Amino acid sequence: MKPWNWAALAAAALLTVASACGGPKPDKKAFTKDEPFPANPYPSTYVAFPNPPVLITHATILDGEGARIEDGSLLLQDGKVVAIGKDVEAPEGATVIDAAGRWVTPGIIDNHSHLGVYPSPGVSALQDGNEISGPVTSEVWAEHGVWPQDPGFGRARAGGVTSLQILPGSANLFGGRGVTVKNVPSRTVQGMKFPGAPYTLKMACGENPKRVYGYGNGAIPGGSPFSRMGNMAGYRAAWIKAAAYKKKWDKYAAEGGEAPARDLQLDTLAGVLSGEILVHMHCYRADEMAQIMDMSKEFGYKVTAFHHAVESYKIADKLAAYGACSSMWADWWGFKMEAYDGIPENIALVQKAGACVIVHSDSEMGIQRLNQEAAKAWADGRKAGIDIPEEVAWEWLSLNPAKSLGIDSKTGSLRPGKMGDVVLWSGNPFSVYTKADQVYVDGALMYDRNDPAYRAVSDFELGQPGEGDMK
Amino acid sequence: MIRKLIASAAIAACLTAGALAETYAVKGKNVWTGTSAGTLTDGVVIIRDGRIVTVGGPDTPVPEGASVVSSEWVTPGLISAFSRTGIIEVDAEDTTNDSSAALSPFSVALNAADGFNPDDTAVHVTRLGGVTRIAVAPVPSTNLFAGQGFVADTSGRQEGDIHENAFVYMSMGEGGAGLAGGSRPAAWAQLRAAIDDARAYPGRYAVGGTGDVLTRLDAKALVPAAKGKELILVSASSATDLNALMDFAESEPALKFAVVGGDEAWRVADRLARLKIPVILDSFSNLPASFEQLAATQENAARLAKAGVPIAIVNLDDETHLARLMTQVAGNAVANGLDWDEAMKSLTVTPAKIYGLSGYGVLAPGAHADVVAWDGDPLEVTTNVDAVFIEGEAQPLTSRQTELRDRYMSLDESQRPRAYTRP
Numbered sequence: 100m101k102p103w104n105w106a107a108l109a110a111a112a113l114l115t116v117a118s119a120c121g122g123p124k125p126d127k128k129a130f131t132k133d134e135p136f137p138a139n140p141y142p143s144t145y146v147a148f149p150n151p152p153v154l155i156t157h158a159t160i161l162d163g164e165g166a167r168i169e170d171g172s173l174l175l176q177d178g179k180v181v182a183i184g185k186d187v188e189a190p191e192g193a194t195v196i197d198a199a200g201r202w203v204t205p206g207i208i209d210n211h212s213h214l215g216v217y218p219s220p221g222v223s224a225l226q227d228g229n230e231i232s233g234p235v236t237s238e239v240w241a242e243h244g245v246w247p248q249d250p251g252f253g254r255a256r257a258g259g260v261t262s263l264q265i266l267p268g269s270a271n272l273f274g275g276r277g278v279t280v281k282n283v284p285s286r287t288v289q290g291m292k293f294p295g296a297p298y299t300l301k302m303a304c305g306e307n308p309k310r311v312y313g314y315g316n317g318a319i320p321g322g323s324p325f326s327r328m329g330n331m332a333g334y335r336a337a338w339i340k341a342a343a344y345k346k347k348w349d350k351y352a353a354e355g356g357e358a359p360a361r362d363l364q365l366d367t368l369a370g371v372l373s374g375e376i377l378v379h380m381h382c383y384r385a386d387e388m389a390q391i392m393d394m395s396k397e398f399g400y401k402v403t404a405f406h407h408a409v410e411s412y413k414i415a416d417k418l419a420a421y422g423a424c425s426s427m428w429a430d431w432w433g434f435k436m437e438a439y440d441g442i443p444e445n446i447a448l449v450q451k452a453g454a455c456v457i458v459h460s461d462s463e464m465g466i467q468r469l470n471q472e473a474a475k476a477w478a479d480g481r482k483a484g485i486d487i488p489e490e491v492a493w494e495w496l497s498l499n500p501a502k503s504l505g506i507d508s509k510t511g512s513l514r515p516g517k518m519g520d521v522v523l524w525s526g527n528p529f530s531v532y533t534k535a536d537q538v539y540v541d542g543a544l545m546y547d548r549n550d551p552a553y554r555a556v557s558d559f560e561l562g563q564p565g566e567g568d569m570k
Numbered sequence: 571m572i573r574k575l576i577a578s579a580a581i582a583a584c585l586t587a588g589a590l591a592e593t594y595a596v597k598g599k600n601v602w603t604g605t606s607a608g609t610l611t612d613g614v615v616i617i618r619d620g621r622i623v624t625v626g627g628p629d630t631p632v633p634e635g636a637s638v639v640s641s642e643w644v645t646p647g648l649i650s651a652f653s654r655t656g657i658i659e660v661d662a663e664d665t666t667n668d669s670s671a672a673l674s675p676f677s678v679a680l681n682a683a684d685g686f687n688p689d690d691t692a693v694h695v696t697r698l699g700g701v702t703r704i705a706v707a708p709v710p711s712t713n714l715f716a717g718q719g720f721v722a723d724t725s726g727r728q729e730g731d732i733h734e735n736a737f738v739y740m741s742m743g744e745g746g747a748g749l750a751g752g753s754r755p756a757a758w759a760q761l762r763a764a765i766d767d768a769r770a771y772p773g774r775y776a777v778g779g780t781g782d783v784l785t786r787l788d789a790k791a792l793v794p795a796a797k798g799k800e801l802i803l804v805s806a807s808s809a810t811d812l813n814a815l816m817d818f819a820e821s822e823p824a825l826k827f828a829v830v831g832g833d834e835a836w837r838v839a840d841r842l843a844r845l846k847i848p849v850i851l852d853s854f855s856n857l858p859a860s861f862e863q864l865a866a867t868q869e870n871a872a873r874l875a876k877a878g879v880p881i882a883i884v885n886l887d888d889e890t891h892l893a894r895l896m897t898q899v900a901g902n903a904v905a906n907g908l909d910w911d912e913a914m915k916s917l918t919v920t921p922a923k924i925y926g927l928s929g930y931g932v933l934a935p936g937a938h939a940d941v942v943a944w945d946g947d948p949l950e951v952t953t954n955v956d957a958v959f960i961e962g963e964a965q966p967l968t969s970r971q972t973e974l975r976d977r978y979m980s981l982d983e984s985q986r987p988r989a990y991t992r993p
Contacts, residue, residue, distance in 0.1 A: 219857040219859050220858050220859060220860050220861055220863075221859055221860060222860070222861070250857060250858055251857060306662070412975075412978050413978055413981075413988075414981075415981065416981045430892060430895070431888070431892070432891055432892075432971070433659075433660060433692060433890070433891035434660070434662060434890075434891065435660060435661065435663070436660055436662070436663060439660060440974055441971075442971045442972075442974050442975050443971065443975075444975045448978065452981065462887075463857060464854055464857075467854075468902070471898065471902075471951045474951045474952050475898075475952070477952070478951065478952035478954065479954070481952075483975060530950060530952070531898060531901030531902060531904075531905060531949060532901065532904060532905045534905055559858065560858065560864075563858070563864045563865070564809070564837065564864045564865035565834075565858075565864055565865030565866070565867060568865065568867050568869075569867060569868075569869055569906075570856040570857075570866075570867050570868065
């Protein structure tokens with residue numbers, strides 16, 4: 100008998116989505132032990148917008164996989180990258196753009212954003228990014244807190260961001276599920292969800308959980324965890340429960356009988372143990388990351404990416420050997436003790452060690468200029484004698500984050516067949532003076548700096564001072 | 571890159587605190603002066619005894635024995651018009667954070683300079699970004715008034731230059747409303763009452779009386795500002811709040827104001843220009859982050875400059891550990907319409923003017939020798955610093971960050987742990 104697993108559920112759910120495209124049809128299907136409950140109850144409704152063929156010519160192209168093409172062409176058709184190279188013929192009816200002096204890259208993918216869950220305006224009623232009520236809240240899903248009218252999505256689009264992961268905050272040991280979205284304006288979060296992207300789990304190391312829970316409510320001790328020891332105990336206790344829960348479901352899948360009681364918290368953790376849900380873990384200190392890598396081996400899962408990772412440079416060899424990405428800022432440091440050893444060469448040193456590098460924002464401001472963050476890290480590396488070609492550095496912004504989100508077969512580089520997620524820059528994107536001229540998502544023009552008709556304005560900004568202004 | 575008679579590391583190595591300053595010739599393919607001399611091609615700046623002696627073209631004679639530094643660009647040392655560098659080592663650790671004092675009975679009298687630590691690691695990191703002077707403001711906590719701000723150099727020397735009581739910092743808008751009791755009317759009542767308290771000092775306090783809102787010490791500390799002899803820096807963002815401030819400024823023409831934040835200042839630019847009120851801004855701000863920033867745009871700096879408002883560009887996203895990113899913010903302001911020359915002035919000439927720092931922020935004969943050599947356009951994100959001079963002394967280009975970097979350039983521990991490696 101086929102063993103029950105989350106992959107089968109996800110696949111079944113995708114089929115359900117496909118069949119639902121024909122129109123609303125109440126799902127009267129009785130769930131079986133192969134699919135005992137809907138694994139994807141909030142499916143993506145995103146469909147690419149109209150995308151007539153576009154041929155960009157005479158551009159400097161970074162393909163996102165380490166290659167640079169001077170005086171190159173890129174053809175987008177039916178939402179996909181169709182051709183890239185020196186000589187590409189324009190198909191009938193294609194818009195041809197002369198991009199001499201300009202650069203083309205894959206769209207930027209930010210794998211650490213709180214847009215929508217900590218939106219602008221940052222008023223109390225819209226703070227939906229952290230279910231701070233307990234140290235283990237793997238039952239919450241970021242998508243249920245995303246406000247799609249956050250004006251920050253549009254600002255990020257103007258900065259060339261075509262996909263992003265929205266994560267719950269980092270107060271908790273287990274913060275909840277993240278969601279990967281395409282950066283298109285939408286009335287609903289479902290209309291943004293990246294089709295087929297796996298779920299992710301946000302976890303957090305270090306100071307935040309112990310500060311929020313141990314020192315919370317003004318009483319000491321406020322509760323558990325109160326220390327880094329308590330953090331580790333908290334994770335391990337939860338993994339033990341999750342393993343037992345998964346075992347029950349595996350048995351049910353194999354043997355049938357009465358279905359076990361569902362537990363939303365453990366659904367997510369069991370999904371990690373079965374390899375279907377990717378772990379993204381906020382962790383600053385080198386020694387803590389080393390502990391977490393051991394713990395993941397103890398329970399048989401893998402950390403996909405450490406986030407913030409300001410001390411990755413101290414254990415870049417160990418991270419490379421383990422195979423975790425480090426999702427980093429260019430230069431943030433010093434705001435708390437675990438960020439005290441942050442250095443501007445962190446990114447370049449991790450690259451030098453052969454480990455996976457991602458430049459992330461964790462900021463509604465930083466997400467607008469991730470190309471500049473990469474540029475700073477690239478230049479700081481160069482100054483320290485670590486020479487990294489720009490075309491390799493661009494992997495930090497698209498292919499590597501795509502890998503960390505399990506969407507690299509669909510986007511993250513300009514390989515023919517991938518989604519037409521593309522930025523046309525006014526010049527070299529490693530320059531402070533360069534801006535995104537045009538941003539394509541699935542081959543559809545979703546932002547044009549020079550055409551107000553292609554600059555979306557969120558509901559919140561309508562009728563307010565500055566509506567529709569250049570931002 | 572430094573083409574040199576002596577390397578920058580060697581310059582740093584010969585430094586001893588209080589030593590007689592050497593003579594330097596700082597050469598740049600481009601020398602931006604901040605004066606009517608504009609940008610010199612293949613320019614030379616001669617520094618001696620703490621001052622700039624000559625600023626000239628390629629034929630400028632280099633004095634015998636002078637150490638020569640050659641770079642792509644040479645500029646005056648940058649001046650951060652608003653920072654918290656040096657009063658916070660680690661934000662989240664209260665014992666290392668002297669920016670605010672919620673349990674203190676005092677406000678205006680809190681002198682941020684009493685909390686300045688030249689050894690603070692961020693001072694060194696800031697200097698390595700080409701910033702030679704920092705205006706440092708405390709954080710308000712007791713009432714509208716945060717206290718007294720200062721301007722210091724970033725040499726990191728215990729005997730470095732510090733200009734205390736350079737300004738009073740206070741908060742209006744949403745922040746001020748919260749501090750004053752819960753509304754903007756409460757904030758305005760508190761501000762007016764505080765000015766009255768200062769003007770009634772020492773009289774009403776002498777006979778054992780109390781002020782309406784200020785303690786005796788706070789009233790005393792507000793006297794210079796209430797007489798127009800000390801600048802009042804006001805945090806305010808919305809057009810409405812800025813107009814309210816300008817109404818007050820017009821009713822109190824003796825008082826000297828500058829705005830911090832000013833996200834919607836472009837909407838009231840003409841009036842700000844007329845009243846000669848400078849705006850210290852982070853032109854990254856382009857989101858309706860609050861209801862007082864609805865019309866924020868990255869074109870704020872360009873629009874203000876065009877209207878003739880004096881502007882100083884700073885990094886308000888992390889004004890403590892990353893004050894040095896003022897260059898990146900300014901570069902983006904250029905990408906959003908600000909003239910490059912104006913952007914450079916917003917980092918040098920204008921902050922010097924705001925704080926009355928005569929002889930700073932420019933490369934001119936007789937000026938204080940705060941000079942920076944860069945390996946490229948100073949506003950470009952890929953540019954780094956080649957050399958920094960403060961009052962004519964070459965500064966070390968090392969920090970705790972560079973030591974960590976150098977320790978971990980290799981991860982080889984086959985012989986010994988990394989802890990034995992000291993760069």
